[in-house]
Amino acid sequence: MARDPDTIQREIEQARDALASTLDQLGTKANPKKLVNEAKAGARSTLDNPKVKFPLIGAGVLVVLLILKKLFS
Template sequence: MARDPDTIQREIEQARDALAATLDQLGTKASPKRLVDNAKVSAKSKLDDPKVKLALLGVGALVGLLVVRGLFR
């Protein structure tokens, strides 16, 4: 059963439009600027966690203590 050429052309155009939209979405998701922005937001939210702040404070104090101890030996 043969299909109408106009119908085939419309289907091709619809498929092309759908593919273009998908490629646009993928391009937006893979944008380096967007990835950097997401990483910044993620890091900031992790650093706002009180447990992480206390752990970093403890590590900083330990490093400071080791530096001071090394200077006075």
């Protein structure tokens, strides 16, 4: 059974439009600036958590004290 050339052309155009839409969506999701901003926001929210923030501050103070002890002893 032969298909009508106009029907085939419409199907090709629909497939092309669907592919273009999918590529646009992927381009938006994979935008490097968006990915960087999302990573920064995730890091900030993690560091704002007191269970993470205060141990990091304590570790930083400990490192500074150990460096000062090494320099002045």
